[in-house]
Amino acid sequence: MEVGIVAQRDNDRAAALARTLGARLDESDVRTRFDATTAAALDRADVGCSVDRFDECDLVVSIGGDGTFLFAARGANGTPILGVNLGEVGFLNAVGPDEAERAVQREVDAYRRGELSVQEVPRIAARTDDWVGEPAMNEVVVQGPRRGRGGGGRVEVRVDGALYDAGEADGVLVATPTGSSAYNLSERGPLVHPEVAGLIVNQMAAREGMPPLVLASDHDVTVTVTDVDYAVVVSDGRTKREVEPGTDVHVGLADRPVRLAGPAVDFFEALGKLD
Structure with a gap:
């Protein structure tokens, strides 16, 4: 299995979580690749690539806000995406940073069982x-x-x-x-x-x-x-x-929707952050 990870640009907290998730996935015998910018922030050029190649992954994890998610979705092209929200409005990111490791592991386990559940969102x-x-x-x-x-x-x-x-x-x-x-x-x-x-x-x-x-x-x-x-x-x-x-x-x-992995976003809770 292969998981792609995109962290919000110039966000140390996002980069640190990306590093943690990468280490956790390594322990689970999951191959990890990062987009080029995240790989550079982590000094991991060996596993960095263009986000356009994330459609080759089995799961993509986006860490940051909705802008980061949109960036990841452009390359995922149908690969399920799990969004981790770092405190922004987060209409596309249902997982908080404290639960990110557990959430990613749950999706990995579900994929391996052939039980990964996704929600399709039109484009x-x-x-x-x-x-x-x-x-x-x-x-x-x-x-x-x-x-x-x-x-x-x-x-x-x-x-x-x-x-x-x-x-x-x-x-x-x-x-x-x-x-x-x-x-x-x-x-x-x-x-x-x-x-x-x-x-x-x-x-x-x-x-x-x-x-x-x-x-x-x-x-x-x-x-x-x-x-x-x-x-x-x-x-x-x-x-x-x-x-x-x-x-x-x-x-x-568009021909292909975006496929969301993980729990659904609480729309009305996210609306509360608009204030």
């Missing part, structure tokens, strides 16, 4: 006629060259080809229920419970227009931005791609 992706974007756990944003004065344009939103709204805005955010508490919430979008199979369509800084829309997850949302030099498509705040004005950007379910 979304943008596509045009020419390319398909990187899957996002939280949101895909389609906007003008930048946010703020002079950065937006005319934005048209269609659902399965039917016009929902058109007008001046900075852009449009399409979020999953998982991402409803992230960027969407800062844009005054609704909170959606993670058990709801839906998508959130939220216009950003619209001059006028319709309110945020929640719809079933099997719909196709098309966003078209004009009156700009170019538009930008952003996946989970990280991967950015420029497109020509007037390009129809379709956003819908």
